[in-house]
Amino acid sequence: MSFSFGFCVDDEGKQVSDEIYLATQNATRVGKDQQLPARELNFEDVLGCGTAIPSCYIFSSIFQTPAKDKIETPTVLSLCDYNEEVLSLVVFPNLFLAWYFSEAGPGKGLVKEPGDLEVDSELVAQFEQALAERSIHLRFFSGGWDSLQLETRADVVLSSETVYSLTNLHSLCRVLQSTCWPTSQENAKTGVDRKTTLCLVAAKVLYFGVGGGIDAFLHELEHSQAWHVKQHEQVSGVGRVVLQIGWAPE
Template sequence: MFKFDFQIEEEDEENALLTSQTNTAQAGPSTHPPPPVKDEGDKNCYHITLEELLNSLPEEISYSPLSLPFLETPLLRRDLFDARFQLYNKADIQDSDQGKKDQGEEYVDAKTDLIPGLYEGGLKSWEGGVDLVEVLSSIGNDQKDIADWVRGSSVLEVGCGTSLPTLYLLRSLLSIPPPSSSSSSALTSSTKTIFHLQDYNSLVLSLVTLPNLILSTIPYLPVEALHAPNDEEDVESVLPDLENPGNLIITSKLKDAFITLLKERNIQLKFTYGHWDGLSNSLKKDQDKGYNLVLTAETIYAEESNESLLSVLKQSIKGSTEENLHKEDVQLEDSLGNLKVDDEWKIKPLREQGEGFVLIAAKILYFGVGGGLTAFLNRVEDNKGWWKNVKDWTKGVGRKVVQVGW
């Protein structure tokens, strides 16, 4: 069976896999609850609230830093073996309470990162996610520039998984204080920043996406919310280590502080899981809305899914209508040496750019499954879209980040 071999390696996590479509919220059903186990033919999408996902968290999670050469401080992400342990515990509880195991436990030790229609690799960190972080980190000169660029905009990450690009944008946004209404150049406090995270599997959102989002906010949460010191410990001794692997205690105080921080910074987190056809239909109903930026990494590997993905991308960005197409004739260069990076989109804040656009990180070719970037971009053009190259990586399997719009 095919196995991707270009993920960002995580210690003791080579065989981690999750396929269950079970809604992980334990506090009660969402507004539109899915079936207990979503079958392979289900092409709907489902929205789940932040509060529901918070209620699915364990009492403690372990994490490790992901150090990247272009970032001053590492990104924190939950250890995959820890997510697996949580899944096993959940399966054991269901086994004793109901006499049957969770469907996710059945596949957790599979020797593959891809089971079409069941699990799409969302628990792993893939190179494309890192590539998007590198591209985003090149905006301006520091985190303040990136924060100013993204603040007040709406961002959708399709096929988010561990959600490295959104983690980076959220952390950058939190790195500066909220704008003062007395400053003429500052945004008003009513300006909201929206991060919408989508993955095929609901358990991916609860096991890695949300924990990683929480980890990215650690430097900006109150000390007492991270781990209330006891009589034998002072505050400094219980603060999480951001440079080395560690553990984070998930208390109700921490959850409340996380929600409060988001409200204070006027940040909204939205979560959706399920089939892209369902997401596309949902986006069509909100024709007056749209996202300033859509991010997606390593999602074009299956050619049979590309039409659904294209529909999502086209429906999701601002200004994407048949009557108002942004046309640009940009062709793939024959020579890598002649490729140019167009930085125009980095200069103006997202909220002021009018039309939205997509950043896609992908391999030139996905060996073993038939997908590839050239074929996908041909479909973009067939769908009256435009694209242009942003950045290339030629070492090993060739990779690109491209900008796409309509």
């Protein structure tokens, strides 16, 4: 078995730009000096993970610090995409490569040029050991939002390119709300409460031909009594927005 790796962008680089912004926001929220010890980020959910660029960033950052003898709470990374093939053929290989080239991986310091990585049972065992040493659990979910049951609250929730379908907005909001700790906008801003969730959604302003977009999503958020803050906006070319959202305690 081998994984091919290289460097590319899609949609003229805009989607990747949004995802890197999301990853940077994660570093600001849950770590210092862009290092993310396992004890600080316990649960992260990624809805519509695609190539999982923010998750790879976070995953690699966890390995920047040495493994601790005792970790009280595991780090759980849940990656969700409609297509199972995306998870098995894109997401998992990208996470594996993120570990391989990290500070704790056997590829540390190697020149990162496009190529192929041969994966054998010994390398898989090293990967599993690295996860066990840092108490990292990876979970993968495929299918529509209606069938998705994550069953845990998350410290961080990321979602990108998931608001294009009008018929799925209600189900998407249900999943987002179920994974977020009830958090007031003020507490989300200060982060003083440990049980808060940073929930970021990146999307185009309008998806031509399918009817979805930011306005329709905001309407659904207001219907579910969510609050929202625009954290990032691109107005030139294809309009794009990154929203922080949440639901206040009742």
